[in-house]
Each structure stands twice: as C-alpha cells, then as structure tokens.
Amino acid sequence: MFKHRLMAIGLGVSLLSATAYADYEDDHPLFAAYPKADLEQAQMYDYEKFSLPTSVIDVTKSEPVFTKLDALGDVYWHNYEIENVSSLKVYENYMAAAKQLGFKEVFSCVLEACGDEKQASELGTLIAVRGNVFNEYRKPYYWVGAKESPKGKIYVAWFVGSHEDLVSLQQVIIESEPLETGLVKVDESYANKSAAPTPVEPLSAEEKAKDHSMLPRYPGAKLRTHKKVDTETITIPMARNATDKTPLKLTGDLARHTYEIQNVSTLKVYENYKAALLNGGFSFISQCELDQCGTDKQASELGGQVSVEDNVYNWYRKPYYVLAKKALPTGNVYAAIFIGGHEDEVGLQQIILEEKSVQTGLVNVNADQLKQQIDADGKALIYGIYFDTGKADIKAESKPTLDAIADLLKRNSDLLLYVVGHTDDTGDGVANVTLSKQRADSVVAALVKDYQIAANRLQAQGVGPYAPASNNTSDAGKQKNRRVELVKRLR
Template sequence: MTRYRYAMPRKARPAPVWAGMALLCGLVAAPAGALTLEFPGPATPAATQRANGASYPLPTARWEKSGLPTKLIEGTVERTAWHVDAPKLSSLDLMKPLRAQIINAGFQPVFECETEGCGGFDFRFATEVMAEPDMHVDLGDFRFLSAQRQGAAGIEAIGLLVSRSASKGFVQITRAVADDGPPMFAATNKVGTGLAPASGDTVTLATSNRPPLLPSKNSGVARLVTGGAVVLEGLDFGTGSTELTEGRYDSLAALARWLTENPDKTVALVGHTDASGGLDANITISKRRAASVRARLIQAYGIPAAQIEAQGVGYLSPIDSNLTEEGRQKNRRVEAILTSTQ
C-alpha cells in the first residue's frame, strides 16, 4: 500500500493538497517530541484547533451508563481533522498504519475500541469531536485509540478517531501535552448560593437558569393550527450533544405561551437528523433531542408533562437535500406537531 507523507521543511512552502503533514509537531520544545504520521492515502487537512492552558479528557474505557471514563490532561491541546481520499479503505485500514506509527513513536495504548465496543453513539457524543463537515463520524463504523507517553514536560497523550463516508475517510487526532504545575484556580458553571460581595463591590448574578422572557404573539407557532406543525427555530444542542444548551429560545417561549393558553391541546415534539450514519442510531439521537426540548418546556415553563410527548424519526422525513451541508443543517431540527383532533 502506498503511503503519503509530508513534513514541513525549514523554509516553509505550501503543502500539496494531496499530502499528509508533520502532525501536531511543536507541542513540545525538544525536536525529538515531533510526531510525523504517514497516511494510507492522499490526505487533506480540514481544520486545526490549538489552545494553551487547556484540558483534554482522554477516554480510558468504553462508555457506560455512568458516563465515559477519562483521564484529564491539562496543558497544550491541539486537534486536527483530515480527509483521506481512499474510498476503498475500511475504517480498520485507516486505523492500523496510524496506530502502528503512534506505538513506534513510544506511545503506550490506554484504550482502543470499534463502534459498539466503544459504547456506540453514546461514546461518540461523550467524547470531543470536531464539527461537520471537518470531521464526520459514521455512527455505525468508527474506531478509536487513546495512547500516552512520558515526555520532557509531562504526560503526552493522543486520541485518534477514524471513520468514513461512502467517498472518503475521516481522521481526527487530538494531542495533549501536560504542563508543569497545578492550575492557578478552578471554577464550575454552577450558580453559587450564599455568596455576599465585599463592601463596595458589585455582583451580577447568573441568569442562565431563568426562563427567557416570552415574545409577542407574532410568532410562527400559529402554524401549529394552520399547518399542523412548526419547526422550532434556533435550537442549539452543542457540538456532538443531544442536550439543549442554556439560553433564550424565542421559539420555545412562543410554544410555551401557546400551550399555556391552550391547555386542552397536545403536541408531539419530533426530532429529525440528516442522513449521516445508520437509521437506528439516528432515531435514538433525534428522540433524545426531542426529549431534551420536552424537559426544558416542563422544567422552565411549567408545561404539564401530559401535554407534550417526545418522538424521533431520524432521517426519514427530510425537508431539504442531504447532498449539501446547508441541506443537512436544515434537516437537523425539532418540530412541534399538533396531536389534538378537536
């Protein structure tokens, strides 16, 4: 098998679009710390993220109901996604040569798995994955490897995730190098109670858990009556998550007002996905997102649980083409459907 390799020379010049590259070197000061990987096919870098003073929860075992076991590496974190032009290669074909090179570089495997052995879609959504279209994960065909070695500055860890589509392979490599010394402080996103400001100080309390203000009646929720369904616009589940993020959602506020004003009416919240991945997994994801929206309506607005249900149909009811990213984004949605017949 021909492998493709690219290492940046001392005088940098543009990389050919087909090439691999010296992956994530520069995270450690010593030249020996550089890591160069060769791909099993023509590879194009899609996106790179780098942060100092960051942290990476390195997966150390399969996902269980209690969550994903991880080891936190704090320091410098760099993540790169690659597209590999190798339509005939399986996810195993993509993983094997990269895994061998990582081990040959002195890394010791911590955990490795394939799809269901990882924990299926739960693992995918519990670990950190770059957004589409930079990184694509087929929920029925992906592989993961975590490995670490002792470096001059501390523990150096790698998380390698591979998957594929019908036309190409996808590789995401996360590399983290631990810094010396503890962080200066830590904080959580929990709202504190019983905290009084010092004399002369001003404190602004967090409001993320408060229900947003209700908008005017001039909203698209009227289509529940005229058309039987309405797309809940602007919902944000975060990258790779099925939980609705905190924030003000006018579409939810409008729906909550309508349900409050019409207590005899019932609706179904129906989640939809694009066509990436298998049907069963997408149905589960879409139902979980609908359930998250239902929980927000119940908890934040006091809507009776009997008035709303949550369902998911995966990719079975698209409203746009799945052949474009714009179309796939439109297909990923939650709709409110009127289920009352009188």
C-alpha cells in the first residue's frame, strides 16, 4: 500500500499539489478518490509489466483478443465503489482531472461503443485489480491516457461501470521508469571461495550405537525411530519400474531406521548413499528415481514398505529408492533405502538385513521340562527334531532332543505317549498328513531302536497341517507349525 498527497480544487477528482495537501491511505498521489468512494482493493508493484487494452475486446475466440499498449514501470491498481451516482458523472469528473493535468487520450469508448455486455465486462476485467468487474459492467466508460513527466511517461486507464445504484471504478496508473539495479550486492570474497564441506556435528557414543555400523547416518541427520531384531523375516519391495517386481523374502539380523535431515535435497542424500553403497562393494538390484517411483500415492506406498513405522507421512515427494546387495562369507547383506522430501526436510527410510538361517539349539530341552509341560497341558511341543524338506529321515542334529525324550520315558516308566507329527500348510494337505505320519513313525523307531524304549508305550500319528500352532502366512508362523508333539496317552 502507499500514501498520497492531495488538495481539493473544486472537482470531484483532485490533482496533486506541492503546497497544500492532506494525507490519505491507499490512493495514488496523482488522482484522489471520488468523494465518498469506498476503496475496495489496492495493489502496488514496483517495476512491473502491464498490458492496457486499447480496443474493444473480441470475445469470439477461446482467449480474448484486443490491441495492447504494453507499459513497464511502477504499477498502481485500484478498485473504488461509489453509491447513488451515475457512471457518466464519475467518468466526466475523471476526464476533467486528466485534461487539467495534461494527459492525452490514447483510446476511449463509451456505452455501446465498448461492445455488448460481454465485451464491456471483459474490457473492465482486464484492468480490474480483483480480476472481475462482477455486475458493474453496465453503462460502461473506458479511457486510456498518457503524459510525459520529468521521470518518464505516465499512463492511466479507467473503466467505469454500474449496476443499479452502484458505480465501480477500475483504475490503473503506470509510472514508467528505468530499471533500478544494484539493489542486490555480491560478496566477491564469498563468490571466490571454494565449496565448504558439509559440517558434521560429532555424535555421542549413545547415538552412534543406534546406527548400523555398516551404514552410519547422513551428516546432521536426526534419528526419528529405529528397530534392531536378531533373526527376523522381512519382505523387501522392488522398485516400481523393475521388470520383475517380485519382492525379496529374507531372514536374518534386521536393522530398520528412519532419519530426518534438514535443508538438503533428496537428490544429494540419494547420491551420497548410492556412492557409499558402490564404494562398499554393493551391487544394485533395483532402483527408481523421481517419476520412475510412480505417482505420489505409489511412491508413498513404496516408502511405507521400507519404513519401520509403515508410513512415510509427507516424505514422499521427489522420491528415490535403491535396493542393493553384497555377498559376504557369512551370507548376503541387503540394504534398502527410500528417500523422500517435504518442504525443506528429507525423510530417509532404511533397511539393512544380514542374511542368515535361524540359529537353533539355544534352548536346551530336558526331561524335567517335558514332564512339566505334559503335566500342565497334557502335551509337550517339540521343535528340536529336524527333517529335510519333504522327507522323513531324522537329521543328526536332532540327537539332543531325542536324548531328552528318551530320558523322560525312562524316568517315568508308566508314561504312555502319542507321538504326533505336524506340518505347515505348504503343498497338498493329504500328502502332508502322510508325511507327518512318516516323520512320527521315524521318531518312534529311533526311540525304540536307539534308546530301547518299549514299542507298546509309543503310538505314532500324523495330522499334517490340520492342527496349526500359528499362522501359515509368515515364515515364522510356518516354522512353529512344523513340529512334533508328545501327547499323554491314558492306555
């Protein structure tokens, strides 16, 4: 907004005076508002381009067509509303003020000469600060004038229209002036400096321990949340542009992290992680950049599958994703990283999976524990007897568990057992029942042959997948379902 200086000279519109004036907000210093006019809206632009219509508007095309007067300078834009006066009286007063100040007409039209109602409305709209004259296009008057001044040419345009007892005046004043430069100063000493490395604040030992030792955090990154699990199963997605989109189902030591990074681009973070993986000997399995990661929704879903919180919230913009693998003597290591941004913040989702098989033998089964389970529940679940997939031959690493079962039977001579085999739900159900019975037979045979347990104390059964201990939708659940149960027999 801006201030003006005016003096009353007997006209409805007043001209600038250097000797007698009063201060009013928002009017232009050159032309005062019409008496009792309400200023609806005013804007000022320091050095702007503006195209003033200097013809009636052709509205038959998809875009209005008209002759333009292009001006460049300080633009002052006003809309006034005046009640209980005619558009003619307002127009004549502004013309008298312009003539007294020495403005020369560039273009004008009055009433029907401004075209039909649609043309008149479009003419007023083109100079309206509100972008529309609404209903005030009736009885239209339009005038464009110009005047030379010591600092350059001044242009003025008015559109005066009415509706019922209300007149609306659209006003544009453009003060031409050369472009003022030198407002922005260059610090040459800074411009000649070499790029400084990103400052790295030292992390405490506690914070360092939260990162994965193989892939520490980006400089300045704040850890939002993390999770480390010994021997977990996880599904890692492929990028949306991958030819084969089948996700990886992996088991091993799992570390998941979410970091927040301020005032950096997703591109810079991505390029640094990509370089780190390449330097560390990783090969890329799948990756996507920006639009390759899909729509906003698809990118958000991809990031959610990597996130420890299952959600990237607003960090899905300008996305990057990379899934990489490195072979080690102890097994493969996988790294999945999703990077997305929101405003001046980057959110990074990270998975590191060190592949390994489930370590067993950590819990020792003994006769006392088995007896306690049977007394409490009527059965004991055995997970320490191992078979190759689809086979019923007992593997050598099952011996500690067989020792414990034999010890249980020898210390409790009156104990009779059903030895019941169970499988998960992979494959044919009938075939699994047969396989589970064969495995139970193998357990009974081993106890009779190797431990001299009386055959009449044991009875083998197989129920296949029909009595699960957990779900069959995850590897962990299936592992629980593959078991042998010792069920107490009464006779």
